[in-house]
Amino acid sequence: MTRLLVLALALALAGAAQARGDAAAGKEKAAQVCAACHGPTGAKPTAPENPILAGQHYDYLVRALRDYKSGKRSSAVMKGFSASLSRQDIEDLAAWFASQESGLHYQR
């Protein structure tokens, strides 16, 4: 019984850790909303002040978009874009950018 509970808990945690967004849907949305500033895959922003998104953590990207949308993180530009995004859009976009390649990496 205990073993079953442990297994169920482990499965639940593994599921929670995985990206829930749909990267294919995120790709389409990104082309409309994000690409002009961050580049289509998020690897090559069009201005030096814009962050590289490709290869960034899924949960960090979700957090950033939610915070922009709520106003907790302030940016006149990102406030505008994030306002039109649903919860699902945010997860899809995060899944798309997190799965793309860039030079982002851990650096000590």
Place this chain on the structure above:
Amino acid sequence: MLARTLLVVALAAVGGAASAQKPAAQSAHDKVSMCIGCHGIPGYKTAYPEVYHVPKIGGQNPMYIANALKAYRTGERWHPSMRGIAASLSDKDIEDIAAYYGGAK
């Protein structure tokens, strides 16, 4: 006496030149000790106030890193740990750290 004075002046000049010429990314290496505990550990997650992976900053655009640190310093961008750390940084520190991480390959 003159020789000794000249030697002191020469040493001071060399010392000054050496510190002035130290590349920004190199001198930043001394300043990032407070960054690597979170940003240098693969898969590290924040524990407070919300749980998520700390962002990867190696290879990020330097200007974005600098703007982020300045926004944390003023409190415009909110995060308790980052606010505390950024508050201790000068403009020069921020430039150096941005160059260090932004120039990283």
